[in-house]
Amino acid sequence: MSSIYNKADNDLVIDRINKLTPESKALWGKMTVDQMLKHCKLASDVAFGNQDLKINFLMKLLGKMLKKKVFYGGDMGKNSPTAKEFVITEHLDFETVKQEFIANFSRFSNEGTAAIKTIDHPFWGKMTYEDWDALMWKHTDHHLRQFGV
Numbered sequence: 001m002s003s004i005y006n007k008a009d010n011d012l013v014i015d016r017i018n019k020l021t022p023e024s025k026a027l028w029g030k031m032t033v034d035q036m037l038k039h040c041k042l043a044s045d046v047a048f049g050n051q052d053l054k055i056n057f058l059m060k061l062l063g064k065m066l067k068k069k070v071f072y073g074g075d076m077g078k079n080s081p082t083a084k085e086f087v088i089t090e091h092l093d094f095e096t097v098k099q100e101f102i103a104n105f106s107r108f109s110n111e112g113t114a115a116i117k118t119i120d121h122p123f124w125g126k127m128t129y130e131d132w133d134a135l136m137w138k139h140t141d142h143h144l145r146q147f148g149v
Contacts, residue, residue, distance in 0.1 A: 004136045005129075010109035013140055014102055019149040022094040026146050028078045035088040036143050037097040042086050043139055044104040047132055049117035053083045063123035071124075071134040076142040083123065108136065 002009040017037075024033040031039060045051035055063070070076065107115045113129040121127045124135070 002137060004105070004108035004133050004140075005112050007109045010105065013105060013137075013144070016144045016149045017098060017102055017105070020098065020144075020147055024147045024149070027148055029146055031088065031146075032091065033147055034092045034094045034097050035090075036147060037094070037101045038088045038092055039082070039086050040140055040143055041097060041101040041104050042088075044101070044107075044136060046121065047116050047118055047136065048104070048107070051085065053085050053122040055083065055122045059123060060125070063121070064125040067124045067131070071131055071138065076138055078146075105136075105140065108133075 002012075004010055004013075020033055020037070022033065026032070026036070042051050046053065116127075116129055116132050119127055124131070127135075
């Protein structure tokens, strides 16, 4: 299985990110490519302890119930709901957000599990390093496929 912590696997994801252009169009969903890159950057910021999420009790319960299925089951669903902190409505500079996301994603292979600072995820609950690996891999792959790369 591919891993965010493995340099070769990580580089393959970064190669896919680098195939995106400002003109890349989503195959599904509402986000533009710049919004998706910012969305993914913010999602990875949670792992580093740099992004807070306000999740109500019922959603926390739902996250804990769905975690294994989402992380270790099939593909993430198209048009799945997301935390309000990850909903990007403004348009951003493509190159800036692309480089920010690449810098974040590179941290996983450059620093290994030491990059992970959040063990209790606001939505998913208690997280192992393997859980973070599965979540970040699956989430990033989902959005790169959304934009055809």
